[in-house]
Amino acid sequence: MKIIVVGTGFVGLTHAAVLSESGHKVYAYDIDKEKIDAYNSGKREKIERYVHEPGLASIIQDTLNRYLFFVDNIEDIIEGTQAIFLCLPTPPNLDGSTDLSYYKNAVHLLGERLAKRTDQERVVLINKSTVPVGTARMLQGILDEHAVPNFGVASNPEFLPEGDAVERSRKPDRIVVGADTEKDFAILRRTYSRFVNHVRISYIETTPETAESIKYVANTLLLTYISFWNGVGARLGETLDNLDMEDLKRGVTSDSRISKWGSYVSNGAGGSCFGKDIQSLIYQLRSRHQPTELLEQVYHINEFQKKYLVDRAINEAGFNFNNKTVALLGLAFKKQTNDMRDSSSLVVVERLLSHGVKSIRAYDPLATEEAKHYFDPNKNSLFDKISYHDSVHSALEGSDALFITTDWEEFRALADTIQDSVKPPYLVIDGRRMIVNYRSLIVAGYTYLAVGSKL
Ligand SMILES: NC(=O)c1ccc[n+]([C@@H]2O[C@H](COP(=O)([O-])OP(=O)(O)OC[C@H]3O[C@@H](n4cnc5c(N)ncnc54)[C@H](O)[C@@H]3O)[C@@H](O)[C@H]2O)c1
Known part of the structure; x- marks a missing residue:
């Protein structure tokens, strides 16, 4: 499959690298040109200056320019893409609400470009960031505004713990996919083919709203355990x-x-x-x-x-x-x-x-x-x-x-x-x-x- 990962921080870089190990062609895009240059250098110390995760630099060195490509321009890579993962920052505003400006900027840019593509094949835009319940619907609205043809939206929250990101991405406890149509579930099943029907991994297909909620409930429950013992x-x-x-x-x-x-x-x-x-x-x-x-x-x-x-x-x-x-x-x-x-x-x-x-x-x-x-x-x-x-x-x-x-x-x-x-x-x-x-x-x-x- 041809896959784009937008945002190459902790989540995006790990996700892109681990997907590239499955033999997908993965294009990892970021607006931070210095980061992209560092990753493209293939040099461990430059990669780890941005994301230091055990095993990550080695995967990048193994798959760079064969299955994994780093780009700072999205224009030329859109054609023929089946899945676009959004791994963007979602920082808090002062009132606790989520700042979705990075999201909106990226999705508008993608919308403009996707509207012009010639292949017209089904493409799914997938939220991997932690985003408020309802964000997949918002995404759909923005893409409709741009009159993007033949697209779906999905929520596929990330659960990786830092410090163990590669290992846990290779062997996740669960994959949660929230989507609306069988076509979109099918694209995600292909993306994650090595995890579907796995004896130890829960592969959960549900609605986008449920997937978005699962991430918040799981994370706040983990913090509740920690605070229970501290409190x-x-x-x-x-x-x-x-x-x-x-x-x-x-x-x-x-x-x-x-x-x-x-x-x-x-x-x-x-x-x-x-x-x-x-x-x-x-x-x-x-x-x-x-x-x-x-x-x-x-x-x-x-x-x-x-x-x-x-x-x-x-x-x-x-x-x-x-x-x-x-x-x-x-x-x-x-x-x-x-x-x-x-x-x-x-x-x-x-x-x-x-x-x-x-x-x-x-x-x-x-x-x-x-x-x-x-x-x-x-x-x-x-x-x-x-x-x-x-x-x-x-x-x-x-x-x-x-x-x-x-x-x-x-x-x-x-x-x-x-x-x-x-x-x-x-x-x-x-x-x-x-x-x-x-x-x-x-x-x-x-x-x-x-x-x-x-x-
Ligand atoms: N860090 C974790 O352990 C973790 C775990 C699970 C989920 N998450 C969630 O994943 C999301 C991303 O987290 P992160 O830690 O990877 O963030 P990060 O800040 O490390 O990385 C985000 C990347 O997005 C890039 N970016 C910003 N705007 C862009 C744009 N318009 N186009 C392209 N790239 C753009 C930034 O340059 C940066 O490289 C957040 O929602 C976070 O809550 C994080």
Whole structure:
């Protein structure tokens, strides 16, 4: 099949690459010419500057210019295309509603061009982005405005988790396709032929509105699990004597009805999706005059978790951040990615700076370049206080406290590195309960403050 993927960010690039492995001819289009040039170079470091996902650069190198083509101009590739996937940004507006301007711009351009094509074969435009319920209908309206002949619209939401995007795109739990006609379902079945009738993958065909809703319900339910543990488990662990958080988790999740995923306490879930999707669902339900208390609490608990550990350090550990040097371990919103969108580290940096720290010594195995864009001293001179280091050891040098914000596996064995690098009195703030051997730190005189535990 000839397929176009519009938008080559995390979702679009992964989707295009994995589709090209199936032997489709995939044209990945983006308005960002620098990105397209980087992907076309076939060079790992250039590709990973934009999307760092295990295995992704290798697929691109294997299929580039044979099954996978990167273009910054849509004009010449429309003819003969059967499926066009829209993988565009859908950021939140200030009121929580979804900004669909990227969508509309892209769809108008496609509409103009599709109206002029000569082949007149059936083409389906498919929403892969997370879009409010009703967006497939909107798409249909725009294409009708342009008098596009012989087209269908579909919703095929993406569920990939960052950090494991390739593996989970190759072996998804489910494929959800919402469309109106058998012709369009048939095109999607061909696109995903290796997943249809698969013993382990649920291939679900439904209405566009149901498909759009599935994505919002699934994402907000995942955030609800996380916020449940943060709102209940962390609160118990931080106020009860003698509560063992690991035993609590094991005891609760040994029940097969209870999800193991999300059953942990943390400094909040970041990433580009959870926050914006729950805000969008709240907005969509409010627009239908429905109560939204549950979702609002889930959202607020998650935001609270990102910021409250700095307050605990001050109030419980009696630590004064003024003029202190803090090592910040982790910048990405989770391990295995360089993505910092909505990362807890953004909130922590803001809080540390507002409490007058002298300097922040940051370390992240992947996200340093990304961080330099977020913490650009030209935007805020306080960001001058941040320096970047290429190891934990180097970040710890001369620090008075450390803050773990990301769950990088290498942080599990930190107890020894800390004792080699810095001496008590010293405050360790563990936002992910990463340090396995934390008791040795306490015995050696360090102050250890972890999410979900009393000091
Ligand atoms: N990131 C995730 O883990 C994830 C998972 C599931 C779903 N989603 C959803 O997928 C969508 C895309 O997310 P993302 O993380 O890939 O976003 P992204 O910002 O990483 O990528 C979007 C890309 O679209 C390009 N673009 C913008 N306007 C364009 C236009 N008019 N024409 C062509 N290209 C254009 C941008 O240059 C960018 O490369 C969002 O709706 C998101 O909620 C994301």
